[in-house]
Amino acid sequence: MIKTVFLIILTIFVPPIGVFLVAGCGADLLINILLTVLGYFPGHIHAFYVEYVYFKRRDQARAGILDAQPAPGVYSAKVQSGGVHGV
Known part of the structure; x- marks a missing residue:
């Protein structure tokens, strides 16, 4: 939670x-x-969109839900998988 708030303030x-x-x-x-x-x-719109996709995919991966569709406009595999390795 603290990391997320710090990330948003930094962004x-x-x-x-x-x-x-x-x-x-x-x-x-x-x-x-x-x-x-x-x-x-x-720059703000793009940054918050990338972060939104990252945190949404991370929460989905933790719940065992794999979204096969890549998020449009996001090119990082880390963001697409929510930072979960092996996805």
Whole structure:
């Protein structure tokens, strides 16, 4: 819970750091950096969307539910699987 709140607060100030913490260094981070540079608000929308997908998939994986459909606009396998290994 504390980690999630810290992540959200961090994302409010610097959206790419929040994306980096959940997705790692990859296409999602690059897209978020570009969106943040082009407009701070689009960077926020993308960052919170990536984090929403990550936490939703993590909760589903913990409940034993596997969503076979990839989330649109998310390219990180870590986010798509909710951070669960072997999925």
